[in-house]
Amino acid sequence: MKRNFLMGAAALASLATLSACGGNKAEQAPAATETAAAAAPAAAPEPAAGAKVEFASFTTDVAAGEKVFALCRSCHVLDEGVNRVGPSLYNVVGRASGSVAGFSYSDANKSSGVTWSEDVLFEYLKDPKGFMPGTKMTFPGIKDDQDRANLVAYLASTKK
Numbered sequence: 108m109k110r111n112f113l114m115g116a117a118a119l120a121s122l123a124t125l126s127a128c129g130g131n132k133a134e135q136a137p138a139a140t141e142t143a144a145a146a147a148p149a150a151a152p153e154p155a156a157g158a159k160v161e162f163a164s165f166t167t168d169v170a171a172g173e174k175v176f177a178l179c180r181s182c183h184v185l186d187e188g189v190n191r192v193g194p195s196l197y198n199v200v201g202r203a204s205g206s207v208a209g210f211s212y213s214d215a216n217k218s219s220g221v222t223w224s225e226d227v228l229f230e231y232l233k234d235p236k237g238f239m240p241g242t243k244m245t246f247p248g249i250k251d252d253q254d255r256a257n258l259v260a261y262l263a264s265t266k267k
């Protein structure tokens with residue numbers, strides 16, 4: 108009986124040691140959480156301040172967009188197979204980049220792997236060289252979001 112009691116006491120003592128360890132872990136936990144919280148904003152893909160403007164959030168005006176297309180006409184036409192300084196923009200919405208036959212693209216454009224969806228065009232046309240470093244399209248971009256959205260809507264409307 109006495110031995111059993113001693114063994115019991117030893118067991119209790121080791122339990123106390125275990126819970127003491129648990130206590131230490133509990134004390135460390137908040138510090139670990141704070142570290143994770145501090146790391147979170149840096150890991151987030153987009154800080155709130157740089158929130159992206161989406162093409163879909165605009166009400167577009169196709170007629171106004173046709174006027175904006177004047178900025179492109181010096182280098183592009185919408186006729187199929189007619190390349191000028193830039194490739195034909197016939198059916199450009201939904202087209203794979205670098206896919207117009209007979210146009211000599213830069214490597215950047217040819218191998219970008221981009222599909223010219225409305226969303227992608229909306230982003231690209233804001234800052235072509237920023238979006239596609241190495242492109243030989245020397246066009247500074249259209250910074251006004253509404254003008255750009257109208258232009259993209261116009262391009263989409265020309266799709267046959």
Ligand code: HEC
Pocket residue numbers: 176178179180181182183192193194196199203204205206207211212213214215216217223232241242243244245246249
């Ligand atoms: C100064 C001439 C110039 C102007 C102005 C210009 N572009 Fe371009 N664009 C080019 C050239 C050159 C390329 C080919 C780029 C390359 O190969 O790197 C191109 C490529 C493109 C492409 C990629 C086509 C493909 O087949 O992958 C799109 C889309 C485009 N332009 C749209 C426009 C739009 C819309 C405008 C008007 C807002 C415009 N560009 C204004 C010269 C121009």
